[in-house]
Amino acid sequence: MERMQGQWWEPGADESHPGVLTLNDDGGATLELIGGIDLRIIQHIAPGLSSYSGATRDTPILHGRVEAKEITLVNCIATRTTGMGSPSSQVFVADQVLIGALVESREEPVVRRAFVRIENLTAWGVLDGLSWTPSRSDEDEHTARLRRVPDQVVNVGGWTYALSVNRAGFNYATTRETATITGDMTARIIVTPPAPVSLDDLNATVQELTDFLTLASGQAAGLISMTIEHAVDREWRDPRKRNGPTQKISRSIKATGRRIYTASPAEPAMRVWDFRFTAQDSPFAEVWPKWLELRRLCSSASNVYFGDYYAPPTYTELRLFSVAVTAEALHAKLFGEEGASFDDDAARTARDLIKEGLEGEVREMTLSRVQAGATFRERLTFLAAVPDPDAVRLVIPDVAVWARRLKDARNGVAHGAIDRVTPEAYRLYTQTRDLVALVFLHELGFSAEVQRRAASDTMQHWIAAD
Template identity: 35%
Template sequence: MTPAFWRGVWWLPSTPETQSPGQLRVDADGTCRLEIVGSLNLGAVGQAADDATRPRGDRVPEIHGMSKGKPITLLDCFTTASDGFSASTRSYQDIHVQEALIGAHVARDEPAFAAAIVEIENLTSWLAHPNIIERSDDGEGQHATTSRPPDLSCVIDGWTITARGLAQPFRANHKHSRLVVEGEVSTYLVLAPPEPVAAREFHGLVHEISDLITLAAGEASDQISLTLIHREPTIMPERDGSTFEMDTQVESFGARIHTAMPEEASPMDWRLLFSCRDHTFQDLVVDWLRVRRRAPDACNVYFGLRYARPRYTETRLLLTAITAEALHKGLVDATALSDADIEQTRLARLRDEQREVAKKLGKTPTFRERAIGLAAKPDADAVRELIPDIEAWADRLKDARNNLAHTGNETTDDDIFYLEWVTSSLLALVLMAELGLSPETQRRAVRDILSPPR
């Protein structure tokens, strides 16, 4: 998006009678900044909201505003620049805004939103809707039709997640040299909690689903837009004097690590590791959310490497090794006792039985054992094609990780670019296996996409 501006008046919810002019600026990466002419006394509100012995400084949970008749709420705000030490002496004040909600006045923790509509990069390709575009040629000319894709839906933890499509009418663009006829099919997700929630409750789920599509696409796939649906509809007048209800839509803006590029070309279907053609939408989304929530730390590091990829191979290799260890802890948890172990502990009477249980309690896998354990999770043929010698790979990864972690240098003669590539590819295979994707899908992914470049 291009930078956007909302000029108007702004005030603190606790003192609506004290208003200051200014403008809200939203940059292309979603960063929000409120530029006030004069000052808002954020410090006084922050102090009043907390114990007097622990001042919070110029920070408030929300600021309200009005621009062109539209209500605006700014969440988690703090001063970044000003030209004075008190509100009465300042001529300007720049305020950082974590999230801007255009279209409603709400409190930070107010459960005001009944649903959200989100667009995510590469979502349309990943959904793999069949027969949404059909072409034919009757000899006289070519014909094309676009169809609205069917809704796909699933439920997890009371939240309903629905993928919906929209087929736009064909349009003709007249050029100096030719006539271009274009059609368009787009998709979006509707996230509906079991009951209204605060705006911030949607961000975690959007982030988790973005990670799923990023895994499938092999490239950063992040939020393009987020529109929240207020729990109270807007009453609109009809010409005959009657009224009707419309959803109250509230646009949400906020800074993100990756800036979405919706007009860029999406990967071709054969470049996706998997799609809804390989597994159902419901199974992929539900299973992914469960897997992601079992290993949040590992996934945060792994996908951080996708959204903000470091330039140095050493950094990528160290972070990939960290991901492998954390992923094994989250998914395998080899040190946990089974129900049978617990029962054995309770009923143990012999010294030998107690000794065996104590060994299980005290055993913590080494990094090398964790790496080998991860390699055992995906399809064996897919892993073998990617990493022919698992034992040697685990040794090299362990040595490289220890060297980088303890000395900051990688002193071996191994190709660490290759080592980082195959390790990262193995992690993708592990996540695919956890999603229940077939061995054939995993082997195709290795053969066509994940194998290191020659």
């Protein structure tokens, strides 16, 4: 938690207010003002006559200055206002804080480049930049090395993505007790759009990155830090030279924000063999374009699927329903109506027979039930046949039983039929979540061997249900 005292105002306003900004551990912020901003929506009915209904306007952006730092608060909501008209005090919460620039709106194209750090990225990259070799010589010498690792760069749709390693070098520190040498190697993704983009565009890219690492690791991967290079350089002139030339210096913006999942960068890293896949299985420059295409094609299914990883623990029935929706949406987006027992011609023939043989309400009810396209169970069965069969068999020993029970459980949750929610709800939820991961791996082009290893080493195994 960090507190910053400064002056704060709305973009374009002439008046500013003193206040304290508190940066919270979850990335969000709280701004406490002395005085405040009049947010009332006042309607002027006639000359000298106004009306106030109690409605207030939004404050999507607030600006501030703390010493020499320019600060932008994004998505601000007033949670407490004391006093009418000109408030005596006011409290705002903000979703995102930009330290280093004044940004007018979320849509303003201010991002020229971004440096993004995500949980488990360094371990996933299996980067050969740090090594230590104890040498059993007479002197019992121990050595360590930090090597330069070439960037892995790929261009997708004009955007450049680089898996880069930032080396901090060795640091020598002494205390009254000991002397310590430490070295640092941190992986990051450098995102460079073809032209300056908005905060919303960058946030969408960060979501694609965190989802990718979540899929690779099988556990939530959060944003550790994000630094933005502003699209407009700052002009600077050496004060020692009266008529010296003006130089342009890039502006660096530190961006923090409240997200659905808060990263824990100090926790121990995942072991390489606990990943579903790593850069050794497919280098970043090869797998990243495939991931962007797949993620953007299946955006709705992906949002629900990865949201389940990021969200706090909740009822198993809710998680079961969410992953069932994910599987259905994923099949529909990737495979359309493949796997359906009724095509358009068969459905048309069936409807004609119903029209000839039935009448009244019975006919209308029956006609409403006869539709072309895949049923939920057919979509599940088809989806289970997509990845490597041996990998699927490890997580779902009996596909037919799984599909039937998942359909019953989903309908039970949706329609309040508690008796149809099987006691094996957690098993069905886990099996379906792992199957979706295997489908993603298959669609990304990972071999059957990688799929089987992921299922064998990183997913829960089940024996066939009765």
